[in-house]
Amino acid sequence: MATVCFGAFMGQLDASIVTLAYRPLRSEFGASLAAVQWVSLSYLLVLAALLIPVGRLADAHGRKLVYLYGFVVFSAASAACGLAPSLGALIAFRAIQGVGAAMLQANSIALVLASAPRDRMRTALGVQAAAQAIGLALGPTVGGLLVSTLGWRWVFGINVPVGVVAVVAGVYLLPRSRSLTPARVWDRSGVALLAAATTAGLLGVSAASGLGLPGWAPTVLLVLAAACVAAFLLRERRAAAPLLDPTLFGDRTVSAGLVGALCGYLVLFGPLVLVPIVLTDAGSSELQAGLVLTALPAGFALAVTLGERMLPSSWSDRGRATLGAALGLVVVAALIAAPLTAPWLLPLLGTLGVALGLFTPANNSLVMRAVPSHAAGTGGGLLNMTRSLGTALGVAAVTLALHLRPGGAHLFDGPRTALVVLGAAALVALISARLLPSAGQHPVA
Structure with missing residues (x-):
């Protein structure tokens, strides 16, 4: 579990740290926000496209092997990103980094399932989500500090030492796959x-x-x-041999849970792009913006770590997911109405993080319980692919809203329009949570 958490930490640190480099990247390369967002989108697109194929490869050839090579590719590409001579080269290196990230993320959930008893699955997935949340929480602060002091290149270089430690630990601590699914066409x-x-x-x-x-x-x-x-x-x-097993989508839990995962990560990552832009345009430094933004993933980390204690143990995963989605919808509505300044953003972003931290592990647990054990790698890749698409849509939707409705005195300027989109996603997540069946109802093949 601890070794898998290295990969979870590394991937989310990278995801949240990059948004703090948008403004210096625009200045250094003379690029628009629409161009700079591809530093994130190229990574996310490759990640989303490869998660399921890599999950299939891991099911067939061994999850430990694919996971370790993923660390190597990710770390080497991170170093190349830090040395990129142009925006185009940086985007290309980020795409290669996405290959390594796919090798990590497609296997992470399957490796967790191999290590945790079935009756502790929600707790195990919560621990993994906590590692992701710590990476998310540290990303804005560390990114703001690095950009304000050493420059944007160190935003990528910080991944290298983490990757080296993770490779060494993985060689000795990760379990080999006990059963392999023969490769198909x-x-x-x-x-x-x-x-x-x-x-x-x-x-x-x-x-x-x-x-x-x-x-x-x-x-x-x-x-x-x-x-x-x-x-x-x-x-x-x-x-x-379809890339997406049609039988998985015949299960209501899988289909509703995937929609919820997509919308949940759209709501989580949208503010990671929006808040730094709003605050730095208002005169704050990247470090100040990062400190404010940290409230969101910090709240997420708190909820996924202490979620078992925050709510009665008798609550089902469906009830936890519903509460988290409903709270998230209320908070986004409050953000639409409130001034987008640090004193208001801090508590609201923190509460939004708590809401998503309650929703995510419960939603993921229900999805993975519905996936047959022999397809755990494919199911984990499908879940992570959906979350990656949600992340990419969060980046793209915020950028589009800021371009179409630039800041001004009217009620729905760019930031408010972006928050309306996030509110719509939160509503869909709530509806999907209500469509989920009660916990523990899914036999595992």
Whole structure:
């Protein structure tokens, strides 16, 4: 568990630390916000496209092997990001970093399940979520400190020593897979269509956010994304070895839980982009913005760590997920109405983190209980892919709102519009939580 938490910590530290470098990246490379967001999106797109294929590879060839190579790729790419000579090179290195992250994240949940008894699954997933939350919590503060002192390149370099320690620990402490699922025909077409759909969709949103592409580009890209989604779904129904197992989506718990995971991470990562931009535009330093932003993942860490004590043990996962989603919706509504200044943001972001920290482990536990044990790697990859897409949508939606509705005196300026989008996602998460069945009702094949 401790070794797996290295990967969870590393991935989330990187996810939250990068947003503090947006302003210096724009200054150094003379780029727009729509261009700089691809430092995050290139990483997330590769991650989302590869999580399920890598989960399949891990099921077939061993989760420990794939996990350790993931640390090596991630750490080497992090070092390359810190030395990138241009924004284009940085985006390319971040895509390679996403390959390593996919190798880590596709296996993390399956490795947790191999280490924890079934009746302690929620607690084990909570420990892993706590490691993620610590990485998230440290990211804004550490990122703000590094950007304000040593420069943005150290935002990426900090991953290297963590990766070295994790590789050494993993060699000695990670368990080998006890059972392997024989490799089937590789669904290359499914992977290509999924990657094309996500890339075209986010490129279309980015083009509408001021990326500098021709005026017709957003429409063409979004139509292409829709066509790729349709082709992907058709392919998965007919493929001998589909990338996404259609039987998993026949379970209401899996489908509702995945929708909830996507919306939960959209709500979590949207403010990680929005708050630094709002505060630095108002005159705060990156360090000050990072300190305020830390309240969100710190609240998340508190809830996932102490969630078992914060609520009665008799509460079901469905009840915990519902409470977390409802509280998150109330907090986002309060953010829409409140002044976006540090005294208001600190308590509201902290409470939002607590809400998401209650929702996430319970939602994930229900999803993984519904996945057969022989497909744990694939199921974990599917869950993480959905969360990665939610993260990417959070980045893209905030950037689009800020571009279409720049700051001003009107009621729904860019930041308020972005918060309305986050509120809609929180509402969908609440609806999905209510669709989940009560805990403990799913037999495991």
